Amino acid sequence: MRAPILVPTVLRNLAKKPATNLFPETEPVPIPEDFRGIISYNVDKCVGCRMCVTVCPAGVFVYLPDIRKVALWTARCVFCKQCVDVCPTGALRMSNDFLLASYDNYDDKFIPLKEEKIEEVRRKLEEKKKAKGQGV
Template sequence: MQKELIKQLFRKAFTNRFPGKRIPGNTERMEREGINSPVSVPDDYRGRINYEREKCTGCQLCTKVCPSKAVVYHEEENKISYHLLRCTFCGECVEVCPVQALTFTQDFLLARTEKD
């Protein structure tokens, strides 16, 4: 065990500083600065939800099942909007949407500078 501990002391760290150095798609910078590759996420990862507005029929099923009231229906447009800050990523809306207008992405970088 001591041998392993000493080995670890001289190894490069496997974690990256977040978020400045952990920019997806910035492989050039990552290589230049010796930053480790991003951790891949599973196909069924529950990341930021993507809303395809043109697919949406305005059925409102998603607003009914959302436990955190993150989905809001806009009657005048017959469309919804989705509030990321309220979402708990439970997946109820994704599951209930009959036209797959709501889908999970693999995006886990959720910090934004715009409030909406």
């Protein structure tokens, strides 16, 4: 009877080192230049064009019309980078962060636009409206 084809491969690999990086015990491997980490969002650059909302296949973006910005739920992200490619102002970019494990989908690291920042943007918009009203 002939030995299965996999047996020689298994025996050869028993003597080799693991092909994977034992990350928690060792340093992680260097990140390549075109790595797609978690989305980084610069709220101040965002003009509220909603292009990211249109192209996102995972439904990460929610448009907030009262402040003309988008809110992100990055725990849904599939790292396709379509939003980054389509953003006209460069408000979105892919970071090098890859340690994303969490038991909580509502963890702070998954919500770049927090309630405090939304309130700050609302205050700035109101101040601009008041300044325009006084300047007329």
